[in-house]
Amino acid sequence: MLEILDLPRQSAVGFGTSATACGLSCLSAARSSLLTSLGWDFENDGLIGAPEIRVVIPDTAHITVKKALRILGFGLNRIVYAPTDEYGRVDPAQLPAIDERTILCLQAGEVNTGEFDPFNEIIPMVKKAGAWVHVDGAFGLWARASKNSKHLTSGIDGADNWTTDGHKWLNTPYDGAIAICRDKDALARAMNSDAAYSTASASAQKNLSLEFSGRARGIPIWAALRTLGKDGVADMIDQHIRQAKYVASELQDLGYDVLNRVVLNQVLVRAERDEITQSIIEAAQSTGRVWFGATVWQNRLAFRISFSSWRTNDAHVERLMKVLAELYH
Numbered sequence: 001m002l003e004i005l006d007l008p009r010q011s012a013v014g015f016g017t018s019a020t021a022c023g024l025s026c027l028s029a030a031r032s033s034l035l036t037s038l039g040w041d042f043e044n045d046g047l048i049g050a051p052e053i054r055v056v057i058p059d060t061a062h063i064t065v066k067k068a069l070r071i072l073g074f075g076l077n078r079i080v081y082a083p084t085d086e087y088g089r090v091d092p093a094q095l096p097a098i099d100e101r102t103i104l105c106l107q108a109g110e111v112n113t114g115e116f117d118p119f120n121e122i123i124p125m126v127k128k129a130g131a132w133v134h135v136d137g138a139f140g141l142w143a144r145a146s147k148n149s150k151h152l153t154s155g156i157d158g159a160d161n162w163t164t165d166g167h168k169w170l171n172t173p174y175d176g177a178i179a180i181c182r183d184k185d186a187l188a189r190a191m192n193s194d195a196a197y198s199t200a201s202a203s204a205q206k207n208l209s210l211e212f213s214g215r216a217r218g219i220p221i222w223a224a225l226r227t228l229g230k231d232g233v234a235d236m237i238d239q240h241i242r243q244a245k246y247v248a249s250e251l252q253d254l255g256y257d258v259l260n261r262v263v264l265n266q267v268l269v270r271a272e273r274d275e276i277t278q279s280i281i282e283a284a285q286s287t288g289r290v291w292f293g294a295t296v297w298q299n300r301l302a303f304r305i306s307f308s309s310w311r312t313n314d315a316h317v318e319r320l321m322k323v324l325a326e327l328y329h
């Protein structure tokens with residue numbers, strides 16, 4: 001994992017059920033670690049009386065990051081939202097105040113636009129201030145394995161922890177996700193579940209993820225990586241990015257409004273009116289030949305074409321274009 005995602009090789013890697021769960025374990029490691037540096041033993045003394053930790057997240061953060069923070073007791077009304085630009089990326093010029101009591105969440109692959117926060121500009125600055133940086137890369141972290149688009153993730157390795165899924169872009173079965181934490185001890189401390197009858201090392205999976213018992217989630221992920229190899233993973237990612245870019249340009253030619261600039265595998269599209277967009281989504285789904293879902297982007301209904309299946313070939317892409325051409329006119 002660390003090699004293919006080119007992340008700090010000393011990191012701990014925990015395999016969990018989902019990016020939601022792995023995000024939760026990473027964020028609890030983040031809080032524990034910041035509190036330890038502030039002289040507070042969170043594991044033993046808990047939250048009452050602890051120094052306050054602020055959490056800053058992009059205003060486009062995925063709902064499951066908010067869920068994890070909510071469960072961890074941060075409170076949705078206390079979260080500070082970082083304003084984002086037209087692409088859905090955190091705007092460094094408008095970044096809220098960050099200090100050694102801050103967890104900053106960033107995104108690799110915004111769920112609608114597929115965009116990446118400007119890690120190079122933000123991470124060195126906030127690390128200097130003593131903050132902890134968590135990256136949600138449920139699907140987008142795989143751009144790091146790409147031959148053509150790795151630059152999108154430039155500077156991401158300066159963060160403290162990262163989550164990604166096997167069950168999205170790597171195409172492993174549900175449920176397999178990965179929590180990666182630069183500070184092995186921080187994750188192992190937050191997730192420790194040693195008991196008299198089942199002690200284990202700090203690198204045991206039960207000490208790196210939420211589950212005490214569980215199937216070997218790393219195996220399907222390992223198998224996918226072994227099967228595809230580095231080149232195979234890169235080819236799959238690059239193929240989907242190429243397909244997304246192609247579809248965006250064809251849809252523009254047809255008169256659709258493509259709302260994002262398509263850097264990754266997401267194409268965000270709408271027709272001139274929400275009613276037409278809605279009827280195109282329903283009609284496309286009812287063909288049984290293609291599938292994409294609805295979303296809301298900047299207060300308007302849109303549809304979100306997402307390329308991620310290893311099976312999607314160029315003939316499928318042409319079929320999608322045919323369906324969308326027929327539905328628009």
Ligand SMILES: Cc1ncc(COP(=O)(O)O)c(C=O)c1O
Nearest residue numbers: 018019020062064111136138165
């Ligand atoms: C950007 C992003 N983050 C987090 C998640 C949550 O992932 P999971 O479904 O594995 O919990 C998703 C899922 O769609 C996502 O797209």
